[in-house]
Amino acid sequence: MSGAKTLIGLLVLLVLTQGCAFVRGTYGEEVNQGDVTAIKKGVSTRADVAAVLGAPDKIVEANDHEIHHYYRFDVKSGFVLFFSRTNIKSEDVFVIYDKAGIVEEVLVGRKKPPLEFQFWPFDWP
DSSP, rough: HHHHHHHHHHHHHHHSSEEEEEEEEEEEEEHHOOOOOOOOOOTOOHHHOOOOOOOOOEEEEETTTEEEEEEEEEEEEOOOOEEEEEEEEEEEEEEEOOOOOOOEEEEEEOOOOOHHHHOOSSSSS
C-alpha cells in the first residue's frame, strides 16, 4: 500500500511540475502605411509595387485579375501545466492588378493594437 501511495504522489508531483512555456514569434515583413499610400490606383505597375513593398508573400489569380497578398503575423502563446492560450494578430495588404498589370485596387487590413501579455490561459485578471 505504501508503494501505491508513493507512486500516486510521484505522478501528482510530475503533473504539477511539468512546467510552463511562453513563446512569441513574428512571420513576414511589416508594411508601413506610408508605403501603401505610395501605390496609386490606375497608375502604379507591378514593378512600382515591388519597389515599394518587395516581393509578395502570395500571388493568386481570380476572375482575370492578379492579386498580390502581403502579410505579417504576430503570435503569442503560453502553456501552463495542461492549459494553453494562443493569440494571433495579422496585418494584410492585397494589391489587385488588371490584365495590363496596372493597380486596380489596394485593400489594407485594419491595424490592430499590440497583443497583450496574458499569463493565465483564461480571461482571468
